[in-house]
Amino acid sequence: MATTNIMIVGVGGQGTLLTSRILGKMATGAGYDVKLSEVHGMAQRGGSVVTYVRYGENVAEPIVEEGQVDVLIAFEKLEALRYLHFVKKDGVIIVNDLRMDPITVVTGQATYPSDILETLEKNRKTIVVDATKKSKEIGSPKSFNVIVLGAAARHMSFAKEDWLKVIETTVPPKTIQKNIEAFEAGYAMSV
C-alpha cells in the first residue's frame, strides 16, 4: 500500500506528542512499517508544534512534506491554517474550533484572521469539531485532544476496537475512562 501521511499540529502543551504516539502504536499494531517525528525542547514552550506519523509497507523519511498530508489533525485553528499547504488536494483536515492567540497577536504585532474555517473549507475537505466545549461537557477539559483524535479516526483505516485498546495502554491509568469517553465523543462527532 502507499504510505499514509498524517500531520498533527497545535500549540506546545496541547498533547500533539501523545497523539502521535497513539497513532504510532496503532500502525505498528496493524503490522505496518512506521516512522514518527516529534518536536522537543524550546519549540515546545507554547510555540507552534508539529509532529508527523507515516505508515505503510516501507517508510523511508520520517517527516511529511508540503503537499503530502492525507490527514491533518489540528488542535487549534490558526495552526491548521499555517499548515494548510501541506495537505494533499484530496486530503482531509480535522480542526478543533479553538482560538488561541499567539503572543504576536496579544502584543498587537499581528491580527488573528477572522475567516480561518471558511478558508480551510474552501480549499480542502474540512471537519470542524468543538472539542474544547465537548471536553468540558464530559468533565475532562484536558482530554480535548483525544476528542479530536476520535473525530480523525473515521478517516483512517483502523478498527474502532483497536483504537480503544491502544488508548488504554498509552494514557496514564487513572485517565483511561475519561479518555475512552473522549474518544467515543469525537468518533460520534465526525461522520
Place this chain on the structure above:
Amino acid sequence: MAESKIMLGNEAIARGAYEAGVKVSAAYPGTPSTEISENLVQYEDIYCEWSPNEKVAVEVASGASIVGVRSMACMKHVGLNVASDPLYTMSYIGVKGGMVIVVADDPGMYSSQNEQDTRMIGRASMVPVVEPSDSQEAKDFMKYAFDLSEKYDTPVILRTTTRLAHSQGLVTLEDRFEPVDVPYERDIKKHVMMPAMAIGRHVAVEKRLNDMIADGADMPINRVELNDTSIGFITCGIAYQYVKEVMPEASVLKLGLVNPLPRKMIEDFAAKVDRLIIFEELEPVIEEQVKSWGIKCEGKEIFTRQGEYSANMIREKLLKQDLKLDTKKEVPARPPILCPGCPHRSVYTVLNKLKIHAAGDIGCYTLGALAPLSVIDTTICMGSSISSLHGMEKAMGKDYIKNWVAVIGDSTFMHTGVNSLMNMSYNKATGTVIILDNSTTGMTGHQDHAATGKTLMGEPTYAINIYNLVKSLGIENVYEVNAYDIKALEETIKREVAKDEISVIITKSPCVLLKGNVFPDKCVPVPEKCKKCGACLKPGCPALTRNEDGTISIDETMCNACGLCMQLCRFEAIVKEAK
C-alpha cells in the same frame, strides 16, 4: 522471533549502549540528546550521571575507559565545544574499555544557538565519527562504535541530528553483551600526555586513521547500493532517507563511517556512476575531501549549507520538478514563550520596568529577549552572561553597567557560570548577577543537577547550596528573593545595581512544570472593577486574553495563580480563588 519495538532515535541509542555492555555513562542535558540518558537510566548494571558540564562528562567516561570498562558520554553539538579539551587528548590516549561520545547536531536549529557540524570536530580531533540513518541503525551503530573503539584504540563519536534523535522507527531488540573488563596496567607512555609521550602518540593516531581509511570498504556500516548508474549519491545520516524516498532506483554509497572516509570505496563508486552527487546536511565535509582527490562531483552548488534537508529539496533542486504546491498562507507567527506562571516572567517584568539591560544565557529564560518582555540583549553560550557582563564593565567602567545585569539559570550557573563569577571576584569586578533559580534544568525537560539534591539515578544526594557557594567566592552582597514578589525584586535590584561592588541576587521559585507542583488556586478577573488599562496583559502571560469589551479573561486550565497579573493590577480587578 526477536522482539521489535517502535523507538525514538535517542531511545535506540540508549538500547544500543545497553546491549553493548556499557557500564558508565555521563552527560549534561541538551536538546536533542537528553533522552539518551533518561532512557539509559532504566537499565540495571549501568551507572548513569548528570555531570555539571560536558567536559566533566567526557573526563568521567575517559577514566572509566582507562580502567577497562565500556563507557560513554552524551551531549548536544555545542556541548562538544565544552568537552573539546578532553576529546582532543583522549584521541591521543585512546581507550582500554571502548568509549563512545554521542553528539547530537541540530540542523535547522530547533533548540540551539548555532548550526555547527560535529563531523568537522571529528576531523580536527582525528576521532572517527559514525552516523546512523534511523532508529534501528542508531542501536546497531552504537554497538559497532564500541567495537571500532576497541579495535582501533580510539574514542568514537556517534553523531546524530535532531531529526534522527526525535523520530521513531521500529527496532529489533537483542540481549546485552557482557564484555570482559580489560585489566588495568600502568602505562605512562599511553596515559600521561606530556610532550615526550604525546609525540609518540600522535604517530599512533595517524596510523590508526590510515588503517581505518584502508579498512573502510569492509566495514558493514559503509554500503554500496548499486542500481541505475546515471546518478550516484554519496550520503549519510538522515539525508539518506530523503534520497531513498525520492529516488529508490538511484545508486547510493551510504556512509556509516563519516570520518575518516573510505577513499578507495568512494573512488570505485565514483567510477561506476555518470553523475556523482554528494547529499549531506550542513557543511560540505565529504564533498570537499572528495573534490580534493580530483573526483568530479556536485554538492553545495545545488543544496544549501543551512537547515534541514528534505525529499522535496531533491525533487525541486536536483530533478527540477514543479511540485505545484499551494502558496503558504500569511499567518501570525507563534514563537515559543514562557509558560503561564513562569517565575522568569515575573523577574523580567521588573527588569523591563526598570529599563535594565540583561546579558543573557542559555535556557528557557533566553525567551525574555522577545517582546513583550524584551529584556535580554545578548546570548552567546552556557555561562557567558556573567563573563560578558564582566567584559562590558572592564571596557566601559562601573557606571556604564549600572543599568545592566547578567541573568543565568541555576543549572547553567552550575555548568560554567560559577567559573565566570569566580573571575569577577578575582578581577575586582562590579556588577549585578541574577541567578534565576527554578530548581531544575528547565528547557530540556527537568533534569536534576548538582544543586537539586537528586541524582540521575533517582537517589537523594547533597544539594550544593548556591547561596553558600556564591558567598564562598568572597562576594558579600548575596540575596535570595521570592521570584514572584515583584515589590521585593524591584527594591533589591534597584539597590544592588547602584553599588560599586559585585552583587548576586538569587530569585527562587521552582519551575511551574516541575513534577509534584500543585496549584490549588487560580486567578479570576473581576470585570466590574476592571478599568481596561491592560497593565495585567503587559508581561504576555498566555493564560490572559483581552475580551472584545476591553476587560480580560483568564484561562483556568492554564493559570497557576502565580499572582503576577494580580500584583500589576492597581484596581483589585483580579482575585485569587480556589480551583
